[in-house]
Amino acid sequence: xxxxxxxxxxxxxxxxxxxxxxxxxxxxxxxxxxxxxxxxxxxxxxxxxxxxxxxxxxxxxxxxxxxxxxxxxxxxxxxxxxxxxxxxx
Amino acid sequence: xxxxxxxxxxxxxxxxxxxxxxxxxxxxxxxxxxxxxxxxxxxxxxxxxxxxxxxxxxxxxx
Numbered sequence: 001x002x003x004x005x006x007x008x009x010x011x012x013x014x015x016x017x018x019x020x021x022x023x024x025x026x027x028x029x030x031x032x033x034x035x036x037x038x039x040x041x042x043x044x045x046x047x048x049x050x051x052x053x054x055x056x057x058x059x060x061x062x063x064x065x066x067x068x069x070x071x072x073x074x075x076x077x078x079x080x081x082x083x084x085x086x087x088x089x
Numbered sequence: 090x091x092x093x094x095x096x097x098x099x100x101x102x103x104x105x106x107x108x109x110x111x112x113x114x115x116x117x118x119x120x121x122x123x124x125x126x127x128x129x130x131x132x133x134x135x136x137x138x139x140x141x142x143x144x145x146x147x148x149x150x151x
Binding site for chain 2: 017
């Protein structure tokens with residue numbers, strides 16, 4: 001898998017995780033405007049990354065569109081991808 | 090039994106009512122957040138919630 005594809009996937013995971021966190025926080029703090037702004041920023045970023053990924057490498061999930069032949073089964077599956085290691089303890 | 094000496098069953102801390110045998114969770118206020126790479130590695134966006142299980146060092150009090 002080429003380096004840029006892995007980098008993009010990594011970024012999608014990072015932004016996606018941040019969205020989960022702001023979602024959970026907003027569930028109990030619905031009026032926290034700073035958290036809401038943060039969430040919306042990440043949401044825009046996520047959509048942008050998602051579109052950039054799928055236009056270049058095909059659908060990220062089964063719901064995405066694909067060129068012919070069906071691109072969803074091309075390339076390695078998520079568990080086969082070597083991501084950069086975490087260096088926090 | 091003369092219970093003038095005994096406190097009533099409610100306890101007041103920082104002008105808040107606390108009842109015995111009740112659990113209380115302090116309210117989180119978002120302040121600082123990790124950058125996204127660090128957040129994904131640490132499993133939380135919020136430094137105040139990062140508490141990995143470490144081997145307990147008897148001498149040091151956490």
